[in-house]
Amino acid sequence: MSDRMSMNQVIHAAVRRDVSRTERALRALPAGDVVRARQVRTAWRNLVRELTHHHEAEDTIAWPFLASRGFDAALLGEMEAEHVAMKQALVASSAAIDAVVAAPTEAAATAAADEVARASDVINDHLAHEEADVEGIMGELEDDPEWKKAAGRMRPASIVDAANALAWMQDGAGERERSSLRATIPGPVVTILTLLLARRYRREVAPVWR
Template identity: 45%
Template sequence: MTAPTMNGLIHNAVRRDLERLAAALEVWPDGDRDRAARLGLAFANLRRELTHHHEGEDAHVWPFLAGTGVAPDLLAEMEDEHAAMSAALAQTGDALAALARTGSAADAAAARASVGRTREVVGAHLDHEEQELEPLLHGHEGTAEWRAVTGRLRHRSPADAGSFFAWLTDGISDGDRAALRATVPPPVTGVLSRVFGRRYTRTVAPVWREAVTPGAR
């Protein structure tokens, strides 16, 4: 099996967070507004990272692929799927905000249903992109043109980069960690995560630990 690209690693982190969020909503103590607020915070981080990722694709990757002769209809499908994902994420954000206001089991059930729909929409797009576009990009790896694109995609402040790597590696599988090490030198990932990713480590990571092991805060 081919090791995932950085794009695939990001996709896997998105899938992992949505799975954890769905699991956290499975059994809900009626009235737990504090827990709902924490889940909303963790979801907001996921939404921010996914939005940044897809805005980068819209601005840089799709134009690059268009210039290499990729069918415009396929790129239009990708843009439509991005719009559908944005709408689904917004709906889930609203559902979690409602849950944070009430903490009710009924709103937890509504949020759980919304997360299920979002997982379907997001998962379908990630699968589509990996099946249709990843093979096309492999042929351009190492070229000056693609390096220029990836350089623009990686342009983030140290704080944003640190939060990104802390998120990317939170719960990462052994196989994905090996792929990351082959892409980014471990000292770079380590320093960015530990020094500049402290916001994520202190505020978001504990929420996902609690989602996996309820009561672990």
């Protein structure tokens, strides 16, 4: 088995990492620290934005493409249903984190952390299911010209959004994820986009996890 991770797996690793970091940050939140609460909310909103883009792209591009190639319709239906459950979990967690910002009490932070933990179960179950049953299918299509074209449409629409996504995927990543990114996207491109264009992530989100 290759040590190289697919872009899908690198994204999943970043999702798992940020969900876990958010729960830990909420459990450690000092009572009354509204500044820290706002920082955690900013990071959470970044995660929600990246995860929503990823799964909406799958729903509108990847799954219809796989369906057109005759892959298991029931499995693709399960993927879509799990995305709906994830969206509901993200909404519930976002509301709980908003409540912490409004009143950063220990009880509110604990309740939000518990909500994020429940969301984590939903998210991790879906990511594991996708990696077990769909990742291999997408890997088999890696050299298919039509799939490459479809996959290209799943990327962020703007170069700034792409830079933010790259910075997010690299933040806190292990060497395996970083080397996989370098193999998937030419090194200079990763470096330039991340250092020069991912300003919002570096300024607003990254400091939260330092």
